[in-house]
Amino acid sequence: MNKTLESRFMPVLVLLLLAALVLVMGLWVMDHSARPQVASGGPQAVAGAPQYEWKLVTTWPKNFPGLGKGPETFAKYVEEASNGRIKIRVYGAGEIVPAFEVFDAVSQGTAEMGHGASYYWKGKLPASVFFTAVPFGLTAQEINAWFHYGGGLELWQELYAPFDLLPMAGGNSGVQMLGWFNREINSADDLKGLKMRIPGLAGEVFTRAGGTTVTLPGAEIYTSLQTGVVDAAEFVGPYNDLALGLHQVTENYYYPGFQEPGAALELIFHKPTFEALPADLQAILRVAARASNQDMLDDFTANNNRSLKELVDNHGVKLKRMPDEVFIALHQAYQEVVSELIAKDPMAAKIHASLEAFSDDVRPYHAISEQAYINMRQVVMDAAGK
Ligand code: CA
Numbered sequence: 168m169n170k171t172l173e174s175r176f177m178p179v180l181v182l183l184l185l186a187a188l189v190l191v192m193g194l195w196v197m198d199h200s201a202r203p204q205v206a207s208g209g210p211q212a213v214a215g216a217p218q219y220e221w222k223l224v225t226t227w228p229k230n231f232p233g234l235g236k237g238p239e240t241f242a243k244y245v246e247e248a249s250n251g252r253i254k255i256r257v258y259g260a261g262e263i264v265p266a267f268e269v270f271d272a273v274s275q276g277t278a279e280m281g282h283g284a285s286y287y288w289k290g291k292l293p294a295s296v297f298f299t300a301v302p303f304g305l306t307a308q309e310i311n312a313w314f315h316y317g318g319g320l321e322l323w324q325e326l327y328a329p330f331d332l333l334p335m336a337g338g339n340s341g342v343q344m345l346g347w348f349n350r351e352i353n354s355a356d357d358l359k360g361l362k363m364r365i366p367g368l369a370g371e372v373f374t375r376a377g378g379t380t381v382t383l384p385g386a387e388i389y390t391s392l393q394t395g396v397v398d399a400a401e402f403v404g405p406y407n408d409l410a411l412g413l414h415q416v417t418e419n420y421y422y423p424g425f426q427e428p429g430a431a432l433e434l435i436f437h438k439p440t441f442e443a444l445p446a447d448l449q450a451i452l453r454v455a456a457r458a459s460n461q462d463m464l465d466d467f468t469a470n471n472n473r474s475l476k477e478l479v480d481n482h483g484v485k486l487k488r489m490p491d492e493v494f495i496a497l498h499q500a501y502q503e504v505v506s507e508l509i510a511k512d513p514m515a516a517k518i519h520a521s522l523e524a525f526s527d528d529v530r531p532y533h534a535i536s537e538q539a540y541i542n543m544r545q546v547v548m549d550a551a552g553k
Pocket of ligand 1: 343401402403427430
């Protein structure tokens with residue numbers, strides 16, 4: 168009986184095994200033909216599909232938490248989503264070009280992409296400051312809404328187009344800390360004569376308020392504070408500031424960061440290179456930018472609070488709320504600075520008008536939603552003794 172069954176089903180079994188073998192071999196061939204054949208720079212026809220290997224230069228130290236992780240996450244998303252058709256190698260500041268030459272390197276096509284902050288380019292492009300952060304301006308949630316549903320991104324792309332650059336939002340730090348001060352600030356007068364590392368529009372505001380402003384890449388802040396080149400420095404917030412070790416050279420850590428209430432980072436593409444890509448790869452890059460933009464904010468939100476606890480509990484950092492009087496003086500200075508900027512730069516005026524209109528609309532809504540909710544949550548937690 169068993170023998171009969173065996174002999175009857177043996178040919179079927181052999182056929183099934185052969186079919187399985189053919190399937191496995193087929194899958195192996197498909198998988199291996201899809202592996203990236205890496206070419207440098209531009210497209211190269213390999214196995215019928217162009218493959219790309221890109222360089223992405225950044226203004227951050229290599230593998231820096233938060234800010235530096237953003238472009239690495241973007242590169243990972245792109246490689247996975249394109250099945251290896253685009254491989255992007257991320258370079259830290261100084262590996263190919265110094266931090267503050269990222270804009271020129273991508274504009275000239277030396278690198279296909281860059282990651283940094285638009286306000287670093289205000290020397291050549293004053294209107295660029297509006298796309299990182301405006302003092303007393305939009306939060307992360309608000310500036311992302313302006314970029315993607317308020318016309319902000321189109322204006323940014325218009326500003327960068329003459330430089331052969333295509334910008335996209337490339338992450339956000341959330342509300343920053345006001346920074347590290349080697350002395351206490353109790354009034355607006357205490358700002359006079361103070362030397363501070365503070366970039367962007369806020370730097371001009373600080374100068375107008377009587378301070379002296381220095382713009383330095385993140386990696387140079389520690390030494391500058393330690394040696395007294397600056398008396399104060401803002402960088403980002405607990406997550407990044409702990410990584411730079413700023414608590415080792417000063418202990419007064421002031422909040423809130425009026426200067427960058429939601430600093431947007433940028434991913435910049437060499438525009439002709441981007442536009443030469445097939446439509447599906449362009450879509451993958453856009454979606455990866457949107458995804459990594461949000462991922463950075465998530466990373467900062469989770470790690471800022473962990474790092475703050477470590478700074479205060481383990482390193483004796485003194486948290487201090489800057490008095491309102493100082494903010495009111497800084498806001499007056501901001502209004503003067505921005506009025507002068509938009510009076511002499513039509514593109515700055517156009518961008519500022521869009522930003523102001525959006526801000527005027529979103530503020531009343533957030534007053535009764537985000538702000539009202541956070542205030543109410545604090546009330547009930549206080550009542551519950553938490
Ligand atoms: Ca900052």
